[in-house]
Amino acid sequence: MNILITSTARRIDFVNFFKDAFKEIGIDGKIIVADPEHNAPSLQAGDESYVIPHQTDPKYMDAIYEICKKHSVQCLVPLNDWEVPKLSEHKEELEQLGVSVFTPNADLVDQVRDKGKYRELLKPFDVNAPRSYISLNDAEEGLKNNEVSFPLIVKPRNGSASMGVEIAHDIEELRFAHQHAVQLIKESPLDDATYKKPEENIIIQDVIEGEKFSLDIFNDLDGNFLTSFIRKQLDMRGGDVDRCITVNTPELLDIAQKMGENLGHIGYMNADVYYDGSDYYVIDINPRFGGGYAFSHIAGANIPAAIIALTDDGKVKNSWLTQRDGVELARHDVVVQIDELEEQNIF
Template sequence: MARLNKEDNQGDSPKTGEKKMSEINILVASSGTRNKIIRYFKENLKGKGRVIATDMSANAPSIYEADAFYLVPRITDPGYLPLIFDICKKERITGILSLIDPELSLLAKHKAEFEALGVTVIGSSEELCDLTLDKWAMYNYLMDRDIPCARSYMKIDDFLQDLRKGAISYPVFVKPAHGSASLSIAVANDEETLRVLMKQNSDMMIQEFLHGKEIGADVYIDMLSGQIVSIFTKEKLLMRAGETDKGRSFKDEKLFAFIQDFVNGAGFRGQIDIDIFEVDGQYMISEVNPRFGGGYPHAYECGVNHMALIVNNLEGTVNQPVIGNYEEGMIMMKYVEVMVRHE
C-alpha cells in the first residue's frame, strides 16, 4: 500500500469536521510546471475550498503554490491510483483533473470509482482521451466525419503513390503518431530525407504540410448540460518548445461554428484545447488536447475564466453560454519565471 506523503503549504486548511455542503476541493494531478493553473483555481476557490496538487517530482514548482501537495509515484505504478483515491478521501476532493495527456484516459477509465467517492472527473470519456492521444486514429476519425484536416499516411508507399498521382506534394510534415510537446517533428522536402525520418521508429506519420495561420482554441463544455459554454480563440504569432509564446486574440463567428460542429459531434466534456489551421480561408483541425493546454493562461488573462465554470459545475450549477466573451486584438506574451526553494 502506498504511503500518504502530505505537505501542507499554508495554514488555511479547514480543521477536522464534516464536509460542508458548499465545500469544493480540487485535485490537480501531475501539475508539473503549471503554476498558473494552480493559482487560478485558488483565486476561484477563495472561501469555497482548497486546491491540492500532486506530482512525482519534488522539483515540480506548481505543487508549492497549492494549499497542500502530495508526492506520488509514476502514473503507471500499481500503487498510483489507490494513493490518489486515498488523497481524495483525506482531502474531501470534489473534482479532479490532470494536466498530462497519458493520465487523462486513466482518470476517465476510473470515473465510476471516483464518483463513488464523491469526486467528479473533470474531463472527457476514456474513448475520446484515447482518440486524441493517437494522431493517426484522430485523422481517420476526422476523415469519417468529413472534417477538414491534413492528409496523413503511416506508410511511405501510400504517400509515394499519392505523390505520383499529384494528390500531395513536398514539403511534408513528419511526426510521431503518439507524440507530444512537438518532440521529433520534422519537415521533409524529398524522398531521401523522408525515408530517414520514417526509419526513426514505426510510429512516424507523414502529413500534408499546412501553410497558413495557426490558431489555438480554449473551449469549455459544460459537464452538466454537455453544451459548449465558452470559446476563446487566438492566432499564434510565435511558437516555442511546442507552446504558443506570443498570441493575439480574435473572434470569427465562422470559426466558432466550426469548433461547435466538431466538438458537439465528438462529445467532449470539460476543458479542451484545440489546434486549428486556417489555410486559404478554410479552417482545419490539427490536434485536440482534452485538458488545459499550455496556452490557457492567455485566455484567463483575457478574462476567459474556465476555473469559475468548473467550480459552478462542481456546485451543481449549469453554466450559460458566454462564447466569445473577450476583447479582440489582445497581444499575449509569455515570459519565464523562477522559483527557489531549499532542498
C-alpha cells in the same frame, strides 16, 4: 470543496486561477497539487502538495485514489496529455468516490489522440483535417500517385509537445524521419501511451502552411458545449505558445462549436488549427486543459470558476465564458524557491 490538479509542473498560474476562483465565488476549499517531480515549481503553490508516481507507474492510480480519499476531493483536473488516458479509464471508480473528473471518456480520448484518423473523426460535421498516411509504404504510394507532394510532416500519432515532429523534403529525408520517429517512440513514454507498435504509431501528413490558431473548447459534465476561446499564435517556445492575440473569428468559433457539440467531450479540449488562406485544418487535438488557456484567462475568461460551479451547483455565469477580442499577450518567467515539502511523496 477540495480540487485536485495533477501534473501541475511549472503552472503556478493555474493553481492561482483556481484559488482566485474560490474567493470570487465565495466557496471555501483547498487546491491540492500533484506532480511526479519533487522540485516542480507548482508544488510550492498548492494548499496541499504531493509528489506522485509517473502515469506509467503501476502505483499512479493508487496515489490518485489515496489523495482523493484523504482530502475528500470533489473535482479532478489533469494538465498532462499522457495521464489523461489512465484517468479516463478509471473515471467510474473516481466518480464512486464523489469526484467529478474533467476529462473526456476513454473511448473519445483514444480517438482524439490518434492524429491519423482526424479526417474520419471530423469529416461528418464538416471540419477539415490534413491528408494522413499511417505507413511509410502508403505515403510513398501517395507520392507516386500524386495524391500529395513534398514537403511532408512526420510525427507520432499520439504525440505531445511537438515531440518527434520532422519535415521531409524528399524521399530520403522521409525514410530517415520515419525511422527516427520510430526510435524516439521506443525510448519515450509514448510507447506506454498506446497499444500500437512503434512502427504503427507514426503518421505522415500534408504540410499545411499559414496562420496557426489555438482553439479551446469547454463542455460541461454532461458533454454539453458551453464555450470556446480562439487565439492566433504569434510566437512559440519549446512547443508552447509564447505570444498570441485573442481573436473571435466567426469561422473558427463555428469550428470549435461543431467539435464541442459533436464530440460531446467532458471538460476542456484544445485544438491546433492552421489556415492556408482558403481553408482551416485541425492538425492536433489535446483532451485536457491546455497551457494556452492562461492567455484567455488574462483576457477575461474564468473557466476555473466555471469548473467549481459545475462541480457545486451547476450555475455558470456567462461572463466566465467570454474573452475580450484583440488582446495581445506574452509569457514571462518567474522564479520560485523550492522548499522541502512536509509530505514529499504520497507513498
